[in-house]
Amino acid sequence: TPSPSASSPLSTFTPPPGADGHSFYIGSDDAEWSPTGAHHQNTSRKRVYHRPIDVVAGIDATPFVRAVIVVADTVKPTSAEAIAGLRELGLRPVLLTGDNERAARDVAVRVGIDEVIAEVLPEDKVAVVARLQAEGRIVAMVGDGVNDAPALAIASVGVAMGGAGTDVALETADVVLMGDDLTALPFAVWLGRRAMDRIHQNVFLALAVI
DSSP states (O other): OOOGGGOOOOSSSSOOOOBTTBOEEEEETTOOOSSSOGGGGGGGGGGGGOOSEEEEEEETTOSSOOEEEEEOOOOOTTHHHHHHHHHHTTOOOEEEOSSOHHHHHHHHHHHTOOEEEOSOOHHHHHHHHHHHHHTTOOOEEEEOSGGGHHHHHHSSEEEEETTTOOHHHHHHOSEEESSSOTTHHHHHHHHHHHHHHHHHHHHHHHHHHO
16 A cells, blocks of 8 residues: 555546555556556456456556456345336436446346436536436436536436435435435325326316406
8 A cells, every 4th residue: 555655646547656666557447547458458357257347456567457346236126116116107217327337237227227328427417417408308317426416406306315315415406305215206206296286276276266
């Protein structure tokens, strides 16, 4: 581990100085972080894991990957049920995430989402929401993190997950779901529609009486 004096903030993704005379390279499996690009010669070894996300590590630009860090998201049991509920209401779910493409598609398959937009930055999420709105769509954005806040702000309806949501997401959203159970989302949509129906009925009756 480098000493504090050996570390410095990085403005680019160039390798920082190493420790004890060695240089360490860590990145995604498709990153060009090795000076020689030699890490690609051995990336096939990690394919046996068949996992959606991986991080490879090398030392001193050697031609072999020294380590593979495998990471995967845990999908909640109720997520697929929630997506199915949204579809029954006539809504089109889209997975918009900054995660790795393979990771996002793995999750999408498990929960029943067909459309995936992955590896996006916070500003890209805003652009996607704005594009969908420009197409005439009413967009509900669901999120819980700081990176979701800008998109929550411009969405037609911003929905934050209350259980694990960050303060900025909770403050930005129009609707806050108490807890982390996504099945509350279809119910919230159904309840909102019923409320609007009652409002329209009351207005119509009031105008009819007048």
